[in-house]
Amino acid sequence: MEIIKKNKNLVIVGLAVLIAVVGFVALSSKPASAQLSDQPNLWEALMFKWASQELDVDVLAEPSGDSLALGAVAGPDIPHPYLKWGGGFGVRVYPTAIALKTATTTICAIQAPAATSTLLSAGVKLDVSTTTASIVDLAKATTAFATTTKIGTTYNVAANAQAMINASTTPAAGDTTIFGPNEWFVVNMVGGAGLTVSPTGACHATFEEYPTF
Numbered sequence: 001m002e003i004i005k006k007n008k009n010l011v012i013v014g015l016a017v018l019i020a021v022v023g024f025v026a027l028s029s030k031p032a033s034a035q036l037s038d039q040p041n042l043w044e045a046l047m048f049k050w051a052s053q054e055l056d057v058d059v060l061a062e063p064s065g066d067s068l069a070l071g072a073v074a075g076p077d078i079p080h081p082y083l084k085w086g087g088g089f090g091v092r093v094y095p096t097a098i099a100l101k102t103a104t105t106t107i108c109a110i111q112a113p114a115a116t117s118t119l120l121s122a123g124v125k126l127d128v129s130t131t132t133a134s135i136v137d138l139a140k141a142t143t144a145f146a147t148t149t150k151i152g153t154t155y156n157v158a159a160n161a162q163a164m165i166n167a168s169t170t171p172a173a174g175d176t177t178i179f180g181p182n183e184w185f186v187v188n189m190v191g192g193a194g195l196t197v198s199p200t201g202a203c204h205a206t207f208e209e210y211p212t213f
Contacts, residue, residue: 082209089211093120097204100124104196108187108203109144112179115209119177122205123166124187129157130197137188138167140176147188151176179207
């Protein structure tokens with residue numbers, strides 16, 4: 001057995017020397033810049049190969065069942081209703097944006113999470129308002145068709161105008177930014193004499209959900 005082990009070691013050393021010589025000859029035939037860039041990779045490969053043989057490790061073995069699986073996304077778009085990060089139970093943030101509805105006075109309605117949450121930001125973008133002057137209210141409500149609690153003030157928008165209206169989420173807004181489970185952020189828009197409107201644009205709302213312990 002001792003003789004076999006010594007012969008094995010001699011074979012390993014001989015292979016390492018042979019690979020080193022071949023590598024040196026290959027590097028000598030390249031420009032200096034190429035030698036510098038390739039040399040670290042060559043020696044890393046030699047050392048790794050030698051160590052794997054000496055320790056009897058299968059370098060092509062499949063990862064074990066305890067290996068950590070890492071995920072990734074293919075691009076910048078993440079098609080999920082919320083993102084969660086942070087220590088402890090973590091924090092969930094729900095960003096949503098939708099197109100404005102037409103032929104109605106409730107041009108936008110976005111539902112809050114199923115747990116109590118804070119409205120981080122919200123607003124409406126009017127690419128084209130409507131053919132008549134209108135008033136716009138941003139509000140919190142228990143249904144998608146009410147303006148129970150206004151967030152901020154009433155806004156006036158001229159006919160056929162563009163507008164960008166953001167909800168006030170400063171501390172002065174108080175409890176208007178605290179949403180109960182499944183409540184709604186609503187944008188109400190009324191034309192002249194209470195008429196329904198058909199604007200074009202989008203609205204958005206971002207909620208931060210309180211963790212449940």
